[in-house]
Amino acid sequence: MKFSDEFETRFAEMVPHYPTKRSALVPTLLYAQDEVGFLSDEVIAEIASRLDLTELEVRNVISYYSMLITKPRGKFNVQVCTNISCMVRGGEQILDHCKKKLGVGNKGTTADGLFSVEEVECIGACSWAPAAQVNYDFHENLSVEKVDKILDGYRHG
Amino acid sequence: MASLVSHPDEVKVVSKRFGMGATDIDRYLELDGYKAVRKALAMEPDAIINEVKNSGLRGRGGAGFSTGMKWSFVPKQSAKPKYVLCNGDESEPGTCKDRLIFEHDPHSVIEGVMIAALAVGAKSGYIYIRGEYRYLSNIMQKAIRDAYAKGFAGKNIFGSGRDLDIYWHGGAGAYEVGEESALMESLEGKRGIPRIRPPFPAVVGLWGGPTVINNAETLASVPHIILGGGEWYAKIGTPKNGGTRLFCMSGNVAKPGVYELPMGYNLKKMIYDVAGGIANGRKLKAVVPGGSSTPCLTPEEIDVAMDFDSVAKAGSMLGSGGVVVIDDTQCIVKFALRTMKFYKHESCGWCIPCREGTDWLEKTLTRFHRGGGLKKDIDNMQYLSENMLGRTFCPLGDAAAMPTIAFVKKFRKEFEDHLDGRPCPFEKAGAVEELPVMA
Ligand SMILES: Cc1cc2nc3c(=O)[nH]c(=O)nc-3n(C[C@H](O)[C@H](O)[C@H](O)COP(=O)(O)O)c2cc1C
Numbered sequence: 260m261k262f263s264d265e266f267e268t269r270f271a272e273m274v275p276h277y278p279t280k281r282s283a284l285v286p287t288l289l290y291a292q293d294e295v296g297f298l299s300d301e302v303i304a305e306i307a308s309r310l311d312l313t314e315l316e317v318r319n320v321i322s323y324y325s326m327l328i329t330k331p332r333g334k335f336n337v338q339v340c341t342n343i344s345c346m347v348r349g350g351e352q353i354l355d356h357c358k359k360k361l362g363v364g365n366k367g368t369t370a371d372g373l374f375s376v377e378e379v380e381c382i383g384a385c386s387w388a389p390a391a392q393v394n395y396d397f398h399e400n401l402s403v404e405k406v407d408k409i410l411d412g413y414r415h416g
Numbered sequence: 417m418a419s420l421v422s423h424p425d426e427v428k429v430v431s432k433r434f435g436m437g438a439t440d441i442d443r444y445l446e447l448d449g450y451k452a453v454r455k456a457l458a459m460e461p462d463a464i465i466n467e468v469k470n471s472g473l474r475g476r477g478g479a480g481f482s483t484g485m486k487w488s489f490v491p492k493q494s495a496k497p498k499y500v501l502c503n504g505d506e507s508e509p510g511t512c513k514d515r516l517i518f519e520h521d522p523h524s525v526i527e528g529v530m531i532a533a534l535a536v537g538a539k540s541g542y543i544y545i546r547g548e549y550r551y552l553s554n555i556m557q558k559a560i561r562d563a564y565a566k567g568f569a570g571k572n573i574f575g576s577g578r579d580l581d582i583y584w585h586g587g588a589g590a591y592e593v594g595e596e597s598a599l600m601e602s603l604e605g606k607r608g609i610p611r612i613r614p615p616f617p618a619v620v621g622l623w624g625g626p627t628v629i630n631n632a633e634t635l636a637s638v639p640h641i642i643l644g645g646g647e648w649y650a651k652i653g654t655p656k657n658g659g660t661r662l663f664c665m666s667g668n669v670a671k672p673g674v675y676e677l678p679m680g681y682n683l684k685k686m687i688y689d690v691a692g693g694i695a696n697g698r699k700l701k702a703v704v705p706g707g708s709s710t711p712c713l714t715p716e717e718i719d720v721a722m723d724f725d726s727v728a729k730a731g732s733m734l735g736s737g738g739v740v741v742i743d744d745t746q747c748i749v750k751f752a753l754r755t756m757k758f759y760k761h762e763s764c765g766w767c768i769p770c771r772e773g774t775d776w777l778e779k780t781l782t783r784f785h786r787g788g789g790l791k792k793d794i795d796n797m798q799y800l801s802e803n804m805l806g807r808t809f810c811p812l813g814d815a816a817a818m819p820t821i822a823f824v825k826k827f828r829k830e831f832e833d834h835l836d837g838r839p840c841p842f843e844k845a846g847a848v849e850e851l852p853v854m855a
Pocket residue numbers: 474475476477478479480481483503504505506507508591592593594595596597629630631632634635810811812815
């Protein structure tokens with residue numbers, strides 16, 4: 260299993276930061292996922308062996324964290340917050356618009372594999388609601404028109 | 417990235433360097449950066465703790481525990497290494513302040529962690545940042561590297577002969593991990609299931625060593641206290657509630673944003689003056705004063721000083737500083753439902769009252785919101801919530817129950833308006849059709 264040099268540098272740097280190897284697990288999984296797109300069986304086996312864990316132990320951790328996934332999704336994951344601060348400023352309408360525009364349900368992926376949509380809990384953008392994240396990019400003070408522009412930007416960008 | 421606001425009543429302490437380029441270490445040094453830790457290096461650990469005690473600083477993560485007191489619980493002698501852990505998991509709905517600190521002033525957090533470490537005799541500090549905040553993790557990692565490059569962190573810091581390592585750590589999406597014992601589990605590479613206390617983290621924490629856990633805003637306040645003095649900081653706030661606080665104004669206000677105001681600032685003024693009042697000329701219906709887990713206040717209850725003790729007296733909690741304002745177009749049943757949906761999703765499932773209670777409440781509220789509620793459900797929701805209180809391993813169960821009790825008690829009429837098949841009076845016509853869920 261081959262990761263990028265950047266991943267390897269990060270990993271080599273991170274592990275000695277902790278008195279136990281497994282402590283590096285959660286951030287390592289997220290970095291691996293960012294490269295591969297999801298945590299495939301191969302990735303899980305590789306990380307388990309590097310951190311002296313069983314695959315089951317790694318899977319157990321993966322299933323706990325909402326950002327860690329074991330199936331592929333769209334290249335751009337549109338995560339719309341509908342929690343309280345966003346809800347009272349139209350977060351649900353933003354989510355519905357994304358679903359309709361892309362023709363998918365919650366956690367669904369478009370046929371071309373470009374976009375997926377996910378309803379998420381508070382992302383720490385409450386004072387700039389309604390808000391969404393596309394992968395790690397924050398988009399705030401959203402309106403339906405703004406969402407259209409943003410999604411078109413990713414499509415053509 | 418997130419836009420900044422300002423208001424003449426603000427007292428800028430923690431936000432002093434926001435928008436001033438302080439992510440750059442040289443700029444930070446120009447703006448009095450790393451002066452406090454140098455000062456602390458020349459102080460006895462007890463003197464540092466006393467200064468923080470005198471400042472009246474109380475935890476900004478939610479519970480409002482005295483920071484100096486917390487530090488004093490760490491044993492002086494310990495066979496195992498001691499640690500400082502900065503809680504930057506920030507996931508309580510309504511809260512978006514630690515994000516600004518990491519974005520604009522990451523070195524102040526590093527400095528706060530260092531001072532805490534000097535006070536309790538720790539040789540390493542970890543700064544845990546939630547996984548969604550990737551750009552902030554990058555900012556923090558660079559800040560840490562820069563601090564090492566200058567000799568401020570690592571071996572022989574500031575040429576003092578003392579060693580102090582600072583590390584970054586990232587999460588991967590889980591509200592429960594913000595709870596201090598779950599945070600340690602997560603940092604150790606495990607599922608974020610809380611630990612049974614006692615022993616408390618100050619005695620047995622990370623990898624079994626004594627550990628101080630503080631919120632990012634708490635730690636970012638510390639360098640200012642060391643430089644300005646505990647007495648100065650205490651005077652900014654109200655008795656036993658020192659200093660300032662970053663209040664995250666959100667919801668139906670005209671000027672949402674994060675404002676730094678003195679502890680004890682009047683909530684009504686905060687809404688109507690600082691945040692510009694209710695947006696679109698609407699009327700206020702309710703305020704959630706300290707993040708989604710705090711009981712709501714009605715318009716009659718908002719003439720209250722925003723400090724830990726006054727808000728508690730008013731029957732709620734100052735919590736995490738997230739002030740969510742709700743106008744009269746919003747449905748309380750729906751708001752209660754969305755709140756519960758969150759807690760049900762985030763419950764780790766260990767305790768039955770929390771796991772089953774949140775699930776049952778969510779189901780009842782869903783049915784209610786659709787018009788299928790029965791009169792006895794209203795009492796049942798209250799009864800069930802009250803029976804969750806204090807019966808769980810961590811406070812998440814309470815966090816789900818407390819707001820529900822307040823919604824039911826204070827807005828009973830609104831629940832009654834949903835009874836017996838009547839559609840939600842607030843739902844707009846032409847509600848959207850549901851597309852299938854593909855898990
Ligand atoms: C379910 C739950 C979630 C929490 N989330 C956070 C959080 O995201 N950030 C935080 O600083 N504290 C959070 N806390 C509070 C922490 O447990 C802890 O009290 C706090 O980090 C201590 O720091 P302080 O004394 O500086 O406030 C949470 C508590 C609970 C019960």
